[in-house]
Amino acid sequence: MAMARPAGGRSMRNAVELVLALTARDLKLRYQGSVLGWAWSLARPLALGAVLAFALGRVLGTGITAEFLLAGLFPWFWFQGAVQGASGSFIGNGGLLKKVRFPRAVLPLSTVLGATLQFLLSLPVLIGFVVASGHGPGPAWLGLPLVFALQLGLTAGLGLFVASVTVYFRDLEHITEVLLTLLFYGTPIIYAAELVPEGYRWLTYVNPLAPIMEGWRGILLDGELPPASHLGASAVLTAAALAVGWAVFRRLEDGFADAI
């Protein structure tokens, strides 16, 4: 097999610094010149939460509450922003990929990290809503890092996958957009998983995002962790997403510079 790897490899430190620098630059550029800055990342979940709380809760009278919606919408927008952003991260940096040799995975990973930082920065606001609505912190909150890690792993795996395949199959960027919309309604975000009719319940078992969303809500609002079987299934699916995403990326990365 042909090899063209210059000797004197890179340090892990370099890769970490590179991801952090790219992330910082992206975030800085996104809010450069805007008055409200990162507060804009709150706008979408808050606005959608308010509208849905009114439409579903008041108009349709389902009794759904704002904190229920927000506990799903905040993590959802993290997931959606990261995957959608990652899908264009290679094709959007074609010049760089063609001219400079660097660990290419840093591009989608820094996009995912950027969305993650935005989510973490918005988390106090979500927690503020949850606490204000009378759900104080409890021991179950110690499970939050677990749900966070599951979602981060799933997002990184999917991000690597769509970013890599989009280089060869540009339509995937648009397909991703459509699929994310479908996934939004197909995942128990604006409804509880228990409300799904028995015949369709399997959908929430094959959807790796479903137990994660249930996890955020269960911990924040009900003070209990989701069943271990759900978390276990989610962990397996997350590990699979990471493995497949990484394998696909490794398989395809050598052709990026020529395909873009």
Added chain:
Amino acid sequence: MPTPSEGEVVVAARGVSRRYPLAVPGQALKTTLLHPGQALAAWRRRGRRELWAVRDVTFEVRRGEFFSIVGANGSGKSTLLRLLAGLSKPTRGTVELQGRVSTLLELGSGFHPQVSGRENVIMNGLLMGRTKREMEALLPRIVEFAGLREFIDQPMRTYSSGMYVRLGFAIAAFMEPEVLLVDEVLAVGDAKFQEKCYDHIARLQREGVTIVMVSHDLGAVERFSDRAALMERGRMVAVGPPRKVVGLHLERLAETSPEIRQAIEEGMAADEEGVRRRLAEDPEWAAEFAAALERHPGFHEKLRQEAGKGRADDARAD
């Protein structure tokens, strides 16, 4: 100075070939869905629509050597350099490089126009595998060389193209490379900075840095190279003393197709003086060149016109 011919091999290409598909038909989902027959036919044909940009190239460069690659546009020399840089993988054969490699392919690529020069320098260094601390230490020298001290904290969209080029070269030049791969980048920028770049390259050469350069600047190739190679339609057809290889290149240029000739004429116009000096100094080469030109009266005419113009300029200067 140690003779490079005795040094250890730091750049080696063995039987390197690179194939590119000429077009990728049926890639769009729309075409595939609406015209499945067409898409299938294109898929069946796919193997035939291809181009071997580099064919079976084998060569070695030793530590401290300055190796130039010349050739007409489209001869595969830039592709070869991309393969050496690891930006593209050979379809066949192997490429091996030893030591820290710095590449200068198209200056200023990888700069982000919205952030400052300083941040771009750091980011470029990180992309090339350096740590932030190393880059911060190198920064003053880079800025000094590029002559951008008062602009370094401005966003790069405010830079002129010359400033882009200067910063790009300065970064690559101060990365303390052991192997420097340079692709036709010094054609841009003002003459004064170009001279500064060549001075720096000469200094790196004296320090024992191995340099592989792709260039149309035949004057520079002759001035700096220890050895040169000529690429033609993907093949390395000649390797040897720069003077001989450049001579062969000019001769071949005059013989080849009108399109390639046109491209070469443009390259030669930049080094018209070098060609004229050669004609005056090297009777044997001049005879060869003249014989080649004889077969192409149009090309000959153009060169003679330019030479005449040059003489007129000289006369005025006197």
